[in-house]
Amino acid sequence: MKLRIFVTLKPGVLDPQGKAIHKALDGLGFGGVNDVRAGKLIELDVADSTDDAAIDEMCRKLLANTVIENYRVERA
Amino acid sequence: MKSAVIVFPGSNCDRDLAVAIRDVSGIAPTMVWHGDTELPDGLGLIALPGGFSYGDYLRSGAMAARSPILRAVIDAAERGVPVLGVCNGFQVLTEAGLLPGALMRNAGIDFVCRDVSLTVENAQSIFTSRYAQGEKITVPVAHHDGNYFADDATLDRIEGEGRVAFRYDGQVNGSARNIAGVINASGNVLGMMPHPERRIEAAHGGTDGRRLFEGLLELVGA
Numbered sequence: 001m002k003l004r005i006f007v008t009l010k011p012g013v014l015d016p017q018g019k020a021i022h023k024a025l026d027g028l029g030f031g032g033v034n035d036v037r038a039g040k041l042i043e044l045d046v047a048d049s050t051d052d053a054a055i056d057e058m059c060r061k062l063l064a065n066t067v068i069e070n071y072r073v074e075r076a
Numbered sequence: 077m078k079s080a081v082i083v084f085p086g087s088n089c090d091r092d093l094a095v096a097i098r099d100v101s102g103i104a105p106t107m108v109w110h111g112d113t114e115l116p117d118g119l120g121l122i123a124l125p126g127g128f129s130y131g132d133y134l135r136s137g138a139m140a141a142r143s144p145i146l147r148a149v150i151d152a153a154e155r156g157v158p159v160l161g162v163c164n165g166f167q168v169l170t171e172a173g174l175l176p177g178a179l180m181r182n183a184g185i186d187f188v189c190r191d192v193s194l195t196v197e198n199a200q201s202i203f204t205s206r207y208a209q210g211e212k213i214t215v216p217v218a219h220h221d222g223n224y225f226a227d228d229a230t231l232d233r234i235e236g237e238g239r240v241a242f243r244y245d246g247q248v249n250g251s252a253r254n255i256a257g258v259i260n261a262s263g264n265v266l267g268m269m270p271h272p273e274r275r276i277e278a279a280h281g282g283t284d285g286r287r288l289f290e291g292l293l294e295l296v297g298a
Binding site for chain 2: 013014016017019020061062063065067068
């Protein structure tokens with residue numbers, strides 16, 4: 001089973017990487033970009049028997065730092 | 077003082093830390109590999125060095141905080157053994173849950189590498205007893221992810237409990253309330269982004285970092 005884990009900074013947490021990307025887009029002449037937030041995509045290939053609780057635990061224990069990040073799991 | 081410096085793949089300040097501790101205490105620390113599961117007995121200090129453990133993959137300090145030796149470090153910290161985390165070591169301590177908050181990418185995006193002025197906010201801890209309350213000291217920083225973050229309730233709590241050890245005098249990396257170093261509730265774990273081990277002899281341009289190790293030695297004993 002393939003999983004896609006999206007890890008994003010929580011709303012309100014400053015995202016300097018997003019700001020840098022935004023500035024670069026402005027520099028390329030792409031006006032009208034209101035905001036940019038950068039995150040991570042982590043792809044996992046796990047045994048089909050892997051249950052939701054285990055996936056959630058992987059995210060909370062390692063893949064995301066829940067002090068500053070949210071995560072979302074998508075099953076491919 | 078019997079001590080241990082934990083060595084992670086990618087750490088590049090482990091030797092600096094070991095030299096500082098050896099110079100002050102007269103006893104070379106045991107260098108403990110991240111894959112080990114046990115620490116030597118009778119330690120007066122466990123030190124987590126700066127650098128880029130595991131290449132900073134995933135998040136700074138994230139992999140190191142889940143390495144085999146960290147289980148033993150957490151157990152020792154919970155028994156009251158002093159633990160000092162410098163720079164990446166601070167990141168590891170927050171990722172391991174031994175200190176509150178998280179360290180994010182510097183607000184100004186740049187890697188910051190220079191001397192900074194700090195205020196000693198708490199001179200009562202085992203790490204800061206050789207400083208005066210409110211004293212200004214100069215210690216270098218060198219980091220990309222030193223932007224300390226915690227929610228307002230946590231910040232209010234650690235400030236109220238005197239757990240902010242050091243504060244930057246002015247903006248360095250975007251840290252919440254200019255916090256540069258944080259102590260745990262029991263007072264035996266300190267994480268700080270500046271590098272005291274790079275300010276221990278006159279040739280370093282100053283000795284303000286040396287007193288941190290001297291104070292520990294005095295209080296923790298030989």
